[in-house]
Amino acid sequence: MWEDYVRKVEPYVPGEQPKVSNLIKLNTNENPYPPAPGVFEVLKHADATELKKYPDPTCSVLVDALADFYHVDREKIFVGVGSDDVLSMAFLTFYNSDVPILFPNITYSFYDVWANLYRIPYKQIPLMEDFSVRKEDYYQANGGVVLANPNAPTGANLPFKDVEDILEHNRDVVVIVDEAYADFGGESVLPLIDKYDNLLVVQTFSKSRSLAGLRIGYAFGCKKLIKYMLDVKFSFNSYTMNRPALEMGAASLRDRAYFEEKVAAVIKTREWTKGELKRLGFSFADSKTNFIFARHESVPRDYIFTRLREENILVRAFKGDIVKDYLRISIGTDEEMRVVIETLEKILKEK
Numbered sequence: 001m002w003e004d005y006v007r008k009v010e011p012y013v014p015g016e017q018p019k020v021s022n023l024i025k026l027n028t029n030e031n032p033y034p035p036a037p038g039v040f041e042v043l044k045h046a047d048a049t050e051l052k053k054y055p056d057p058t059c060s061v062l063v064d065a066l067a068d069f070y071h072v073d074r075e076k077i078f079v080g081v082g083s084d085d086v087l088s089m090a091f092l093t094f095y096n097s098d099v100p101i102l103f104p105n106i107t108y109s110f111y112d113v114w115a116n117l118y119r120i121p122y123k124q125i126p127l128m129e130d131f132s133v134r135k136e137d138y139y140q141a142n143g144g145v146v147l148a149n150p151n152a153p154t155g156a157n158l159p160f161k162d163v164e165d166i167l168e169h170n171r172d173v174v175v176i177v178d179e180a181y182a183d184f185g186g187e188s189v190l191p192l193i194d195k196y197d198n199l200l201v202v203q204t205f206s207k208s209r210s211l212a213g214l215r216i217g218y219a220f221g222c223k224k225l226i227k228y229m230l231d232v233k234f235s236f237n238s239y240t241m242n243r244p245a246l247e248m249g250a251a252s253l254r255d256r257a258y259f260e261e262k263v264a265a266v267i268k269t270r271e272w273t274k275g276e277l278k279r280l281g282f283s284f285a286d287s288k289t290n291f292i293f294a295r296h297e298s299v300p301r302d303y304i305f306t307r308l309r310e311e312n313i314l315v316r317a318f319k320g321d322i323v324k325d326y327l328r329i330s331i332g333t334d335e336e337m338r339v340v341i342e343t344l345e346k347i348l349k350e351k
């Protein structure tokens with residue numbers, strides 16, 4: 001009868017990581033450019049002997065580099081194994097009441113999985129028809145608010161002022177703003193952590209820093225908020241971050257110019273891609289991320305998805321009533337996106 005007592009959950013389904021070559025892989029919002037040159041240097045000089053020792057449980061080399069990059073006190077920074085780990089720790093730490101937490105009905109599909117895993121009651125708030133968040137919907141009683149901004153998979157951005165209004169109306173619960181994609185054109189609410197002691201801003205190395213494979217995420221909040229998260233982390237797993245990840249993450253942060261250059265390149269390619277997709281009859285909410293969530297005016301989504309796949313182009317198609325007509329296309333290099341547009345043009349002509 002042990003099965004009666006299993007904590008049964010319906011897990012999150014990550015995007016495919018196929019082992020085929022020659023694939024234009026635009027399904028998991030990875031960055032098409034390599035990580036900063038400093039990361040390669042760390043790898044080249046890595047000494048495996050060091051791995052016999054545990055890593056620094058306080059992750060100080062990485063936390064210090066984040067503190068320098070963002071001009072934030074060390075005590076206001078939390079790091080984890082990707083922002084998934086950071087977000088999961090935040091859910092576990094802060095959402096412990098019987099009142100439902102709020103997040104949009106179309107958003108990062110891990111939020112409801114963590115809520116179910118940790119037995120946190122939640123309410124999903126419908127987005128507006130244009131995929132925007134209506135801030136007034138978050139002025140009701142709740143146990144917490146979680147917003148991905150810019151949102152995923154829609155790409156839509158909620159202006160700074162609206163996020164602040166939501167914070168202003170939710171002073172007695174923790175508001176998590178998941179800024180996984182904010183570097184690509186959103187406006188971070190990081191400057192608000194000193195004004196709102198209930199704000200947790202979460203970011204990642206997986207997108208704008210080209211380090212999805214290393215697994216580094218981080219969060220900013222007031223000292224008290226971060227202390228509570230650290231207490232939970234040290235009650236869960238002291239050594240979350242491995243030695244090479246700490247060193248490589250810090251090296252990546254030391255190269256601001258490279259970071260800015262690559263983010264600008266992705267944004268430029270995204271804007272070009274938007275124009276081309278429009279020309280081909282796609283419509284989408286304006287994206288401030290490294291992906292575009294688009295539907296075609298006449299050709300069925302699944303047909304386009306399958307034909308792209310046959311042409312070795314992998315994008316993402318989510319299940320669910322509202323999103324079933326949409327493809328999420330991550331932004332690759334100029335060359336990759338040129339091939340995508342040419343291929344789409346060919347596919348659409350066949351129909």
Ligand code: PMP
Nearest residue numbers: 082083084108148152180204206
């Ligand atoms: N938040 C959002 C909105 C995301 O799309 C992702 C990427 N799947 C994550 C968080 C997690 O990213 P990571 O764990 O790689 O930092």
